[in-house]
Amino acid sequence: MNIIVCMKQVIDLEQIRIKPNTREPVIEGLPLLFGDFEKCALEEAIRIKEVHGGKVTALAVGSPKLRDTIKEALAMGADEAIILIDPIFQDSDAMGSARVLARTIEKVGEYDLILLGDSSADEYSGEIPPRIAELLNLPQVGFVREIEVVADNDQMSEPKKIRVARDMEDSLEVIEVDLPAVIGVTSELNTPRLAPLSAILKASRKPMHEWRSDDIGVTAEEVGARASVVEMLSNLAPIQDRKGIIYQDVEEGVIEVIKALQQEGVLTQ
Amino acid sequence: MEFRLSAEQELFKRMVREFCEKNIEPRSREMDDKEEGIPDELIQGLADLGVFGIMIPEKYGGSAPEGEEMTYANIAIQELGRAEMSMALPVYTLLCLGWGFLITKYGTEQLKEEVLPRVAAGEYFVGIATTEPGGGSDIANIQTSGVHKDGKFTVNGEKVYISGVLESIKQREGGHITLIRTDPDAGHRGFTFIFIPAKLPGVSYSTFEDIGRMALSTGGLVYKDVEVPEYYLLGEVNRGFYLNMEGFNLARILVSSACVGMTEKALEISRDYVKQRVLFGRPLAKFEGISFEIADDHAKLEQIKLYLQYTAWAADTLYKEPDFITQRELSRMVSICKMTAPKLGAEITQRCMTHLGAFSYTKDCPLGRGLRGILSYVVGAEGGYHIQKLIIAREFIGDEAVPYR
Numbered sequence: 215m216n217i218i219v220c221m222k223q224v225i226d227l228e229q230i231r232i233k234p235n236t237r238e239p240v241i242e243g244l245p246l247l248f249g250d251f252e253k254c255a256l257e258e259a260i261r262i263k264e265v266h267g268g269k270v271t272a273l274a275v276g277s278p279k280l281r282d283t284i285k286e287a288l289a290m291g292a293d294e295a296i297i298l299i300d301p302i303f304q305d306s307d308a309m310g311s312a313r314v315l316a317r318t319i320e321k322v323g324e325y326d327l328i329l330l331g332d333s334s335a336d337e338y339s340g341e342i343p344p345r346i347a348e349l350l351n352l353p354q355v356g357f358v359r360e361i362e363v364v365a366d367n368d369q370m371s372e373p374k375k376i377r378v379a380r381d382m383e384d385s386l387e388v389i390e391v392d393l394p395a396v397i398g399v400t401s402e403l404n405t406p407r408l409a410p411l412s413a414i415l416k417a418s419r420k421p422m423h424e425w426r427s428d429d430i431g432v433t434a435e436e437v438g439a440r441a442s443v444v445e446m447l448s449n450l451a452p453i454q455d456r457k458g459i460i461y462q463d464v465e466e467g468v469i470e471v472i473k474a475l476q477q478e479g480v481l482t483q
Numbered sequence: 484m485e486f487r488l489s490a491e492q493e494l495f496k497r498m499v500r501e502f503c504e505k506n507i508e509p510r511s512r513e514m515d516d517k518e519e520g521i522p523d524e525l526i527q528g529l530a531d532l533g534v535f536g537i538m539i540p541e542k543y544g545g546s547a548p549e550g551e552e553m554t555y556a557n558i559a560i561q562e563l564g565r566a567e568m569s570m571a572l573p574v575y576t577l578l579c580l581g582w583g584f585l586i587t588k589y590g591t592e593q594l595k596e597e598v599l600p601r602v603a604a605g606e607y608f609v610g611i612a613t614t615e616p617g618g619g620s621d622i623a624n625i626q627t628s629g630v631h632k633d634g635k636f637t638v639n640g641e642k643v644y645i646s647g648v649l650e651s652i653k654q655r656e657g658g659h660i661t662l663i664r665t666d667p668d669a670g671h672r673g674f675t676f677i678f679i680p681a682k683l684p685g686v687s688y689s690t691f692e693d694i695g696r697m698a699l700s701t702g703g704l705v706y707k708d709v710e711v712p713e714y715y716l717l718g719e720v721n722r723g724f725y726l727n728m729e730g731f732n733l734a735r736i737l738v739s740s741a742c743v744g745m746t747e748k749a750l751e752i753s754r755d756y757v758k759q760r761v762l763f764g765r766p767l768a769k770f771e772g773i774s775f776e777i778a779d780d781h782a783k784l785e786q787i788k789l790y791l792q793y794t795a796w797a798a799d800t801l802y803k804e805p806d807f808i809t810q811r812e813l814s815r816m817v818s819i820c821k822m823t824a825p826k827l828g829a830e831i832t833q834r835c836m837t838h839l840g841a842f843s844y845t846k847d848c849p850l851g852r853g854l855r856g857i858l859s860y861v862v863g864a865e866g867g868y869h870i871q872k873l874i875i876a877r878e879f880i881g882d883e884a885v886p887y888r
Contacts, residue, residue, distance in 0.1 A: 247497075281490075282490035282493070285490050285491065285494055286494055289494065408498045408501055408502055408532060409494065409498055410498075410531060410532050410533040410546065411495055411498075411532065411533025411534070411536065411537065411546045411548070411555070412533055412536070412541070412546035414491050414494050414495050414498070414533075415491060415546065415548050417491070417494075418491070
């Protein structure tokens with residue numbers, strides 16, 4: 215089974231500081247890493263490949279720093295990587311990004327499954343999986359936390375279906391999907407592996423292709439800032455409101471505080 | 484000139500950090516309290532990541548980044564020092580790495596095949612046994628004897644303050660590269676370096692009660708007519724002194740790495756605390772008495788960290804280009820690291836404790852574990868504080884500064 219995993223490099227969220235007086239996030243100079251969602255997608259692709267064979271291709275759009283970042287995907291177990299670096303891709307909205315990814319996937323041509331994070335850790339729009347599916351005219355399921363390959367009766371042929379569990383918060387919806395399909399995954403899907411040293415050292419020997427806009431036939435009119443129809447008005451940390459509840463009665467206060475701490479999971483019964 | 488880590492080195496560092504933060508740091512207090520050694524699953528996890536195979540070629544089950552071994556080892560051991568501040572686990576690991584490298588370089592084929600794959604897999608401990616009741620700093624005075632006859636060495640004597648005694652006999656398996664006297668009349672040219680598995684008949688042990696790094700045992704080893712097969716020899720007979728010095732160069736770099744990692748974490752704990760702790764109506768960080776102290780300590784630590792990276796690189800370069808510098812020149816650089824990192828780290832950690840106040844004197848705070856652990860590397864462990872000065876003086880001033888000549 216040939217699986218394409220779309221991955222996005224995002225700033226290391228753990229290192230973001232918030233300016234206390236303006237609530238603006240300080241993101242300049244932070245390292246770029248793959249987010250947890252895309253690593254879960256890649257992990258699942260590798261696990262499927264380990265059972266059913268085939269090839270895993272990691273695909274990412276981003277800044278030149280991607281030449282380094284992509285090595286993690288290769289070290290984790292992707293067989294091959296395609297990175298797209300071009301100034302005209304910068305400041306794309308979700309439609310622009312989906313267009314770059316869809317054109318690249320079309321150019322790759324051979325695929326049975328496209329896996330990606332349901333949302334990215336930084337912008338969290340959740341738009342990319344359905345938009346790619348629409349552009350490629352493929353079935354799509356989002357919020358997926360379990361994937362099972364449905365084996366054909368004829369064991370020799372390639373699997374043609376997968377069964378996925380979609381997280382509906384209060385329930386799980388199980389869906390069978392014909393391949394090829396686009397699947398957006400959540401971080402409950404698995405725990406991504408850490409790449410061992412031996413794989414890290416071999417990562418740069420795996421094939422890595424670097425493509426620009428010409429290679430996939432997109433123009434500055436279709437992607438990037440010029441094509442973007444979304445404008446960000448504000449990006450601030452939420453105001454942290456203290457509740458400021460005062461209990462006059464000590465007994466009642468203690469009981470309420472314990473209840474609140476239990477609700478927050480700080481205290482267990 | 485290239486100061487930054489490569490993409491691969493950065494990635495490896497992040498992988499080790501992720502593993503340590505998730506698995507090791509949460510158990511560091513338990514390890515120190517229980518005094519039952521390092522949990523197997525932590526060693527296994529590090530072995531799976533390739534940490535125990537850094538110095539071991541692929542052929543023997545390792546994953547050595549050839550020509551960059553010490554640079555990678557420095558990265559990994561710093562991360563372990565950050566996560567397990569008592570430094571039991573970092574030291575267990577660095578001994579396997581540093582002294583394992585000596586087996587890689589100078590062991591016989593049979594020894595390498597027997598031991599190295601198990602070291603890389605985390606099943607087997609490799610340590611060093613040089614110090615004796617009569618001295619450790621004064622190596623030329625070593626008494627443990629070995630008679631080389633009929634394809635074996637018969638060893639008699641005693642070693643003390645040896646790390647990893649229980650680990651190599653009871654908890655896991657392992658052995659120590661041991662300095663023995665094979666020619667009583669030849670001074671420092673009469674020493675031989677052999678590997679002695681701790682379970683060989685005739686080896687007995689005792690343990691000491693340390694005040695720090697409680698998850699790693701320290702003890703004594705007694706050898707009574709221990710028959711060590713010839714293939715356990717490292718290098719050549721009567722050349723052990725030089726190999727010991729070479730091994731010290733590697734292990735001292737990595738001891739410094741553990742100290743730098745621990746100290747970096749201590750400063751971060753202090754930094755985070757002074758930002759949120761309010762005193763007299765403002766955060767502690769607003770008091771220059773505190774913030775300037777942290778700034779000074781950060782600056783000093785950054786300097787030794789960079790010099791340590793340079794020294795690790797120099798060691799790597801020396802193995803690639805044997806005429807790059809001499810082992811003695813490397814010793815000078817290594818001793819600057821080993822003299823500075825433990826003592827500076829102990830001083831900084833103590834200052835961090837004063838920033839945190841009484842909380843730092845409880846076991847809930849890791850700084851106390853850090854201070855107890857790092858003192859081990861001030862007073863001794865791969866050469867004490869003053870011995871490093873002696874080496875630096877010998878190499879910089881000359882033989883005029885050497886008391887033993």
